[in-house]
Amino acid sequence: MASSTVSRVRRQLPTSPWLFAAPGLLIIGAFILYPFVSTLVNAFTDRRTLIPGEFVGLANFRELLHDDMFWIGLRNSSLYVLGVVPALVILPLLLALLVQKNIPGITFFRSAFYTPVVASIVVVGLIWVWLLDERGLINSLLEAVGVGRIGFLSDQWLLLLSAMAVTVWKGLGYYMIIYLAALANVPRELHEAAAVDGAGAIRRFVTVTVPAVRSTMALVGALSSVAAFKVFSEVYLMAGPSGGPAGEDTTLVMLVQRTGTGLTGRVGYASAISVVVFVVTVALMVLVLRADRRGDT
Amino acid sequence: MTRVRKGELVLRYVLLLAVLALTVGPFLWQLSTSLKGPTEDIYSSPPSFLPRHPTLHNYERVADTIPVWDYAFNSLRVATANVVTNCVGSALAGYALARLRYRGRRAATLAFVLAMLVPVEGIIIAQFTTMRELGLNNTLIGVVLPGCIGAMNVLLMRNAFLNLPYEIEEAAYVDGANVWQRFLRIALPAVKGTVAVVAIFAFMGAWDDFLWPLIVLSDPSKFTLTIGLNYLHGTFANDERLVAAGTVIAVAPLIALFAGLQRYFFRGVGEGAVKG
Numbered sequence: 213m214a215s216s217t218v219s220r221v222r223r224q225l226p227t228s229p230w231l232f233a234a235p236g237l238l239i240i241g242a243f244i245l246y247p248f249v250s251t252l253v254n255a256f257t258d259r260r261t262l263i264p265g266e267f268v269g270l271a272n273f274r275e276l277l278h279d280d281m282f283w284i285g286l287r288n289s290s291l292y293v294l295g296v297v298p299a300l301v302i303l304p305l306l307l308a309l310l311v312q313k314n315i316p317g318i319t320f321f322r323s324a325f326y327t328p329v330v331a332s333i334v335v336v337g338l339i340w341v342w343l344l345d346e347r348g349l350i351n352s353l354l355e356a357v358g359v360g361r362i363g364f365l366s367d368q369w370l371l372l373l374s375a376m377a378v379t380v381w382k383g384l385g386y387y388m389i390i391y392l393a394a395l396a397n398v399p400r401e402l403h404e405a406a407a408v409d410g411a412g413a414i415r416r417f418v419t420v421t422v423p424a425v426r427s428t429m430a431l432v433g434a435l436s437s438v439a440a441f442k443v444f445s446e447v448y449l450m451a452g453p454s455g456g457p458a459g460e461d462t463t464l465v466m467l468v469q470r471t472g473t474g475l476t477g478r479v480g481y482a483s484a485i486s487v488v489v490f491v492v493t494v495a496l497m498v499l500v501l502r503a504d505r506r507g508d509t
Numbered sequence: 510m511t512r513v514r515k516g517e518l519v520l521r522y523v524l525l526l527a528v529l530a531l532t533v534g535p536f537l538w539q540l541s542t543s544l545k546g547p548t549e550d551i552y553s554s555p556p557s558f559l560p561r562h563p564t565l566h567n568y569e570r571v572a573d574t575i576p577v578w579d580y581a582f583n584s585l586r587v588a589t590a591n592v593v594t595n596c597v598g599s600a601l602a603g604y605a606l607a608r609l610r611y612r613g614r615r616a617a618t619l620a621f622v623l624a625m626l627v628p629v630e631g632i633i634i635a636q637f638t639t640m641r642e643l644g645l646n647n648t649l650i651g652v653v654l655p656g657c658i659g660a661m662n663v664l665l666m667r668n669a670f671l672n673l674p675y676e677i678e679e680a681a682y683v684d685g686a687n688v689w690q691r692f693l694r695i696a697l698p699a700v701k702g703t704v705a706v707v708a709i710f711a712f713m714g715a716w717d718d719f720l721w722p723l724i725v726l727s728d729p730s731k732f733t734l735t736i737g738l739n740y741l742h743g744t745f746a747n748d749e750r751l752v753a754a755g756t757v758i759a760v761a762p763l764i765a766l767f768a769g770l771q772r773y774f775f776r777g778v779g780e781g782a783v784k785g
Binding site (some may be wrong): 247310321324332343347349351352442445449479482493 | 524525531538554597599609613628630631689717753755771
């Protein structure tokens with residue numbers, strides 16, 4: 213009796229596992245893996261939106277070298293990593309330490325600090341455009357205290373800095389949660405032992421907390437640097453589709469979007485820029501994670 | 510030992526309130542702007558934080574300027590579709606990767622890991638041409654499809670199923686339950702928390718997405734809320750009250766959803782981030 217039911221179950225197995233996995237495989241195959249391969253192929257063609265295009269070898273990449281806009285995009289995306297990543301590795305850790313202790317009302321604060329993560333990037337972008345406006349809240353406050361108004365959104369560099377600040381502001385809560393999970397695993401005894409030895413709060417932070425969350429810091433570094441290099445929405449919303457004054461605030465992904473879409477889109481050329489984005493992204497990840505491993509030994 | 514000294518407690522609350530002002534303040538300022546009437550000076554210095562004559566008039570005016578409720582409905586449809594497909598598809602695939610034995614399982618797992626590593630921003634143009642080839646450009650289905658079963662969600666579900674003890678399924682197996690019964694009656698109810706996290710991620714991801722709908726949608730009547738807001742901002746940037754009302758419409762449902770589900774959310778995000 214029992215053996216017959218088992219064999220009945222067995223008989224159903226050869227087909228059903230693939231039925232389970234098939235929808236997922238189909239979707240990621242068609243819309244992630246196939247586009248990935250076709251991006252790599254298109255990068256070596258002069259394909260346009262309505263024209264299939266032909267193989268042109270490295271022509272797109274040679275053109276990139278002489279394209280001012282590409283260098284501007286590469287510069288801005290790289291600056292974005294340098295500006296955003298240190299802030300996103302350190303500030304959320306401090307924030308996690310602040311909300312870690314269970315004191316009355318702490319769940320409210322944790323949730324509230326997460327609000328910017330929940331809000332869509334478009335909402336966040338538009339809120340900050342309004343806050344940083346020539347006549348907006350921040351400038352009104354600056355004027356009220358006698359500093360005077362600052363053109364946050366009209367100056368090329370201030371605009372990029374403002375966009376970075378918005379990225380950090382929106383990311384704080386997300387990385388705070390990752391750190392909270394890591395801090396929960398730090399043995400309390402370590403802190404107590406250090407306290408008994410007479411170490412103050414700052415000393416305990418440096419000698420106990422930081423080493424214990426090192427690998428999480430590397431993870432946050434990797435995640436945030438990859439995200440920072442691919443920045444699109446913040447800058448697009450704050451600088452406009454053309455990328456601020458004379459396009460000087462264009463980032464690489466903005467350039468991909470601008471050159472590759474529309475009826476006259478240069479799909480091949482945009483794909484070549486995408487390949488640069490892939491390569492740098494992978495390099496950043498390897499770099500950050502290797503730096504972590506070296507530190508451990 | 511868990512007692513906190515009074516001085517430290519005060520300092521903690523001061524810092525917490527400062528961060529609160531910094532993170533939530535901008536949303537409140539936007540809400541305040543959206544409630545200010547046409548005769549009120551929204552540019553005054555020093556700024557006035559409370560609307561003197563609160564009015565909902567700006568919300569009516571947004572609807573006159575762009576079909577904001579249609580856009581919200583489009584976003585809702587996209588987000589709902591995303592939640593359903595992600596929950597069902599990821600649970601099925603995750604179960605297949607964690608619990609079923611068959612040739613090619615490692616290859617299937619690898620495919621999902623690779624897909625998770627591919628940066629969407631880098632393949633967006635190829636996704637666009639793929640969509641054109643399928644004739645789904647400028648449709649809401651086209652907006653939904655690329656993210657309708659996220660690789661990360663599949664791996665989240667896989668991890669959740671892997672953490673279940675085998676014994677409970679073995680008992681059902683001996684009792685003659687087939688693979689679908691074991692999946693639906695035993696495994697799936699045991700990972701409800703992760704399903705909730707996938708649902709929230711899917712909803713937020715779809716409701717918030719900007720770059721992909723911006724590329725795939727060209728007809729204003731099909732816009733989702735984020736694209737519509739960008740359009741509103743571009744066209745009527747001179748009236749900040751309208752833009753503010755639009756952003757409040759876009760963000761309010763998400764904050765409500767999050768407030769209702771935050772317990773699952775923090776638990777799930779924490780677990781996924783560490784064990785992933």
